[in-house]
Amino acid sequence: MRAFLLTGLSLTAMAAAAAPAHAEKTDANDRSDIIVTGVHLKESIVAGKSDVPLIETPQAISVVSSEDIEARGVTRLSEALRTVAGVSRSTTYGFYDAYTIRGFDAAYGSVYLDGLVNEAGVGFNQELSALEQIEVLKGPASMLFGQAPLGGLINLVSKRPRDDAFLKANISTGSWDLVEGTVDANAPLNSAGTLLGRLNLTYRDADSFVRNAGINRIFVAPAITWRAGPDTSLTVLGRYQRDHDNPISPLPAYGTVLPGVVDIPEDFGINNAGRQRVVNNRNRVQIGYVFDHRFSDALAFSQTLRYTRRKEYWNRWMFAAGFVDANGNYSDAPTDRIGRMFYGPYRANDKDFAVDSRLKGAFQTGGITHEWLGGVDYRQNRGTYFSAGDYESTHFPLNIAHPDYDAILDTRFVQGAPGSRKGHQTGIYLQDHIKFGDRVTLTLGGRYDWAVAPSQKDSAFSPRIGATVELVPGVNAYASWSKSFLPQLGSQQVVGFDGDGNPIGGPIPPERGKNIELGVKFAPEGVPLSGSLAIYQLTRQNVATQDPIYLDFVVVSGEQRARGIEAEMQWRPIDGFSLSLAYTYVDAKVTKDNVFTIGTPLANVPKHNIGAFAQYAVQSGPLTGLGATLGVTYNSKRNGDSYSTRPDGSVLLWLPAYTLVDAGLSYKWSGWGAQLTVANIFDKRYWPDTGGFDRVTPGNPRNWRLTLSREF
Numbered sequence: 001m002r003a004f005l006l007t008g009l010s011l012t013a014m015a016a017a018a019a020p021a022h023a024e025k026t027d028a029n030d031r032s033d034i035i036v037t038g039v040h041l042k043e044s045i046v047a048g049k050s051d052v053p054l055i056e057t058p059q060a061i062s063v064v065s066s067e068d069i070e071a072r073g074v075t076r077l078s079e080a081l082r083t084v085a086g087v088s089r090s091t092t093y094g095f096y097d098a099y100t101i102r103g104f105d106a107a108y109g110s111v112y113l114d115g116l117v118n119e120a121g122v123g124f125n126q127e128l129s130a131l132e133q134i135e136v137l138k139g140p141a142s143m144l145f146g147q148a149p150l151g152g153l154i155n156l157v158s159k160r161p162r163d164d165a166f167l168k169a170n171i172s173t174g175s176w177d178l179v180e181g182t183v184d185a186n187a188p189l190n191s192a193g194t195l196l197g198r199l200n201l202t203y204r205d206a207d208s209f210v211r212n213a214g215i216n217r218i219f220v221a222p223a224i225t226w227r228a229g230p231d232t233s234l235t236v237l238g239r240y241q242r243d244h245d246n247p248i249s250p251l252p253a254y255g256t257v258l259p260g261v262v263d264i265p266e267d268f269g270i271n272n273a274g275r276q277r278v279v280n281n282r283n284r285v286q287i288g289y290v291f292d293h294r295f296s297d298a299l300a301f302s303q304t305l306r307y308t309r310r311k312e313y314w315n316r317w318m319f320a321a322g323f324v325d326a327n328g329n330y331s332d333a334p335t336d337r338i339g340r341m342f343y344g345p346y347r348a349n350d351k352d353f354a355v356d357s358r359l360k361g362a363f364q365t366g367g368i369t370h371e372w373l374g375g376v377d378y379r380q381n382r383g384t385y386f387s388a389g390d391y392e393s394t395h396f397p398l399n400i401a402h403p404d405y406d407a408i409l410d411t412r413f414v415q416g417a418p419g420s421r422k423g424h425q426t427g428i429y430l431q432d433h434i435k436f437g438d439r440v441t442l443t444l445g446g447r448y449d450w451a452v453a454p455s456q457k458d459s460a461f462s463p464r465i466g467a468t469v470e471l472v473p474g475v476n477a478y479a480s481w482s483k484s485f486l487p488q489l490g491s492q493q494v495v496g497f498d499g500d501g502n503p504i505g506g507p508i509p510p511e512r513g514k515n516i517e518l519g520v521k522f523a524p525e526g527v528p529l530s531g532s533l534a535i536y537q538l539t540r541q542n543v544a545t546q547d548p549i550y551l552d553f554v555v556v557s558g559e560q561r562a563r564g565i566e567a568e569m570q571w572r573p574i575d576g577f578s579l580s581l582a583y584t585y586v587d588a589k590v591t592k593d594n595v596f597t598i599g600t601p602l603a604n605v606p607k608h609n610i611g612a613f614a615q616y617a618v619q620s621g622p623l624t625g626l627g628a629t630l631g632v633t634y635n636s637k638r639n640g641d642s643y644s645t646r647p648d649g650s651v652l653l654w655l656p657a658y659t660l661v662d663a664g665l666s667y668k669w670s671g672w673g674a675q676l677t678v679a680n681i682f683d684k685r686y687w688p689d690t691g692g693f694d695r696v697t698p699g700n701p702r703n704w705r706l707t708l709s710r711e712f
Helices: 002-022 066-072
Strands: 061-065 087-089 099-101 111-113 131-138 152-158 166-174 178-188 195-207 214-229 232-245 279-296 299-315 317-324 337-365 368-390 415-436 440-453 456-472 475-486 492-497 503-507 511-522 529-546 554-571 577-592 608-617 626-635 658-669 672-679 703-711
Touching: 061 066, 066 131, 066 608, 066 626, 066 658, 099 152, 492 554
Parallel strands: 111 152
Antiparallel strands: 061 131, 087 099, 131 152, 166 178, 166 703, 178 195, 195 214, 214 232, 232 279, 279 299, 299 337, 317 337, 337 368, 368 415, 415 440, 440 456, 456 475, 475 511, 492 503, 511 529, 529 554, 554 577, 577 608, 608 626, 626 658, 658 672, 672 703
């Protein structure tokens, strides 16, 4: 792997040398591609695993392009998804990427990279600089991908080598002492053009508006493509990511969202400073490939494979846990001192392997065309860890008005233990996309999965059926029905009792989900308007909730349902201007449970969510190359804690609604570029998500980012 990374690093120098010889400088007066807004509905996506275009796919799918990400000046996945209908913020400590899709939490196990699961079951912050696009599949995706959250999944598509030589370098600064540099270099590696290389580099260092917090990242992503022939290609993809972070921790609801004895300041930190500062260090190395071979126009084979090794260490991560009274005792009622739990040290080593092999082809029977897809995939995780902490919150009180961040943390009572984890899944899937002439399609698919973990085995069949009908050229209506599959490995229910009457635990069945969806997709030729509209109902069954008698166990009696409407639109009325709009209505609630009140709204799910982003770039005249952007995000109020719903249905912890406005200016000339973006321009104080009464995430106040770029 080290040799491979060194080979990738050499591409920077090669691309820099090759760029002047192979590419012409682009003058601002010649730029007609300043505004780019994602994938056209007539094209297919990587996560579809086939050549079926989006407009013929009976499922709501959204795409965010790398150009969109750059225009918005964002570096976090949650920010890039603001104009995707059906997606809102969820919570993982207020630090990792987290979101809900169609009303259901998808913080874990929902992110894929180039069609293979990426970081299943662990928190992570994805790097956007090396992505070609982000694909959001809404509703169950188990038919193609196996175990996955009911609401949907996100597939990240890596930047891959291209035929032309170029080198683009960015340097950025901004709020909280941001220092960032990125390089995207590409070059043919031989004169025949059969060997291509690309390298993406990122360095990012910044403090935070929260005291004692900051991030530091080094990211390297080399890629090499070998075209062995006109019908055969192999792309090797590598990634190295090193994060040395001082993460934030969420805040108590009392003093922020709810009245407290003392108001908690916007920049208030839960973690200590100096030598007692929280650390979260991660190293991740990935190596894999995408292989494609076409036997004929009617048959092709593809295989995607990746190996990942992760090392993680964190320590002194403090989390709020109630309050401490004047006598040093725990208090549920707010006081002027926050109780804190001590997490760490934690060490983990994980090895992940995943491979997906598939055949696709086409044949005709009479006037009917069959575009079929069949494959088998396998994924495995093995890891060891040591986890420790002191969860007696009165050991670490923190005064709100006068916090002592330099106080020595007493770790005498920290205790921990080693552990291990392993599991694997195998799935076989088959899909037939049937075209009846030019106007009607029928998609039939099914998958069978085997998921195995210590002392537990689950298997399931996940079907999907859908159809599309062309109403007029470029406008298709669709309908679909599908099921999801998600093993609940690690949880146990009471299956019996020993001779002393103590409960005996056993595995619980996997979550299953159903989706019914109707929609319309439109991209008429010659009309500068495209988009989609979807209406759906998702039902999540076998939801595990705490056993009210035996608290270390769960019972499988829960059911949750989400009903919603999603609308997306992209409009380009004139050259240089584009407008993206997304609106979501979702009613997500508990429908059966032994703990939660029936009708309880699911946590972190706004009923109404609006995202809008407009871009304009002057196309001619003396101001050619000058651009402006404007973004607006609205989220209605959300339930902050499902446990806070009273028996009468009233909710104690509501996160208030908020509206954010972002704006930007840019200028491009003769290969140079400058971009200034300001997020939350009106400095709105807001709380985008929460993990309960002790874990309310503060939103970023007004912040700015200035980027200078150069293209060769």
